[in-house]
Amino acid sequence: MKRPANASRGIQDVLRAQNISGQSLSECPVRQVLDQIGDKWSTLMLLSLSEKPYRFGELRRLIPDISQRMLTQTLRDLQRNGLILRTVFPTQPPSVEYRLTPLGESLLEPLGTLVRWAETHYGRIQSARRHFDGKADAA
Amino acid sequence: MKRPANASRGIQDVLRAQNISGQSLSECPVRQVLDQIGDKWSTLMLLSLSEKPYRFGELRRLIPDISQRMLTQTLRDLQRNGLILRTVFPTQPPSVEYRLTPLGESLLEPLGTLVRWAETHYGRIQSARRHFDGKADAA
DNA sequence: CAGAATCCATACAGATACTG
């Protein structure tokens, strides 16, 4: 069958390693990564840059519903975490290119795993929600 | 080498499938999944329940720094999305058991991939941050 | 072009008190 026994094992090891019942939640590596990719735009940004490097304005056009504030902020966070590289070309007017670092590229693989899971199981989530909301209405 | 060319390919397909430049961001499967696992407690909850089913109070003791409000809310969201199953035993006083559904268990694998990535690359993220913050201070 | 700065609404999350 598809019991993910080994995955579960690995996770439990991590749980223990992180001392889940301790106070080190904010410094937990898993939490830090989730805080980054869990925000509204980081994932989309990483996936976009996985295609090729982009400039600020290009990213803006590529993801029309991001505000310029959030674009700046997301890019800065990703840069701070070493996931993307920011290169300023001293032209006039200035142009800035963003590209994935090797570290950023290495994140594409776990991210891809997640993306494929989402694609595959989306329908089940949807129907679970309808069922849950339906029962809630009945009550 | 370790160029994740295939992962990148898959991601690009997903990007196109999601019509990234369209308006369907809020209904994007990937986004919905990230909204769930990206919140503060869901991942910890799923990982905890991957070990074995737990009751409300047990979870509370297992994760001491979660507030009871967030525990309730996180569990309800996970239940709504079909990732965990809530079973009420009509005892006195009542006891409620939470356990992963098969759907929830299937999420452990992509989650494990992410967790392992975080573990492996945590050091590089940390040093990238120090470097970034150091340069920011200098300016 | 690529941003910084400011203002503002809402979402998220903790503390506390109460209930079947």
Added chain:
DNA sequence: CAGTATCTGTATGGATTCTG
């Protein structure tokens, strides 16, 4: 025991205006 209800502070994120 397993929650709900309320109140409140903080973080998130959008709109708008301004700058090298």
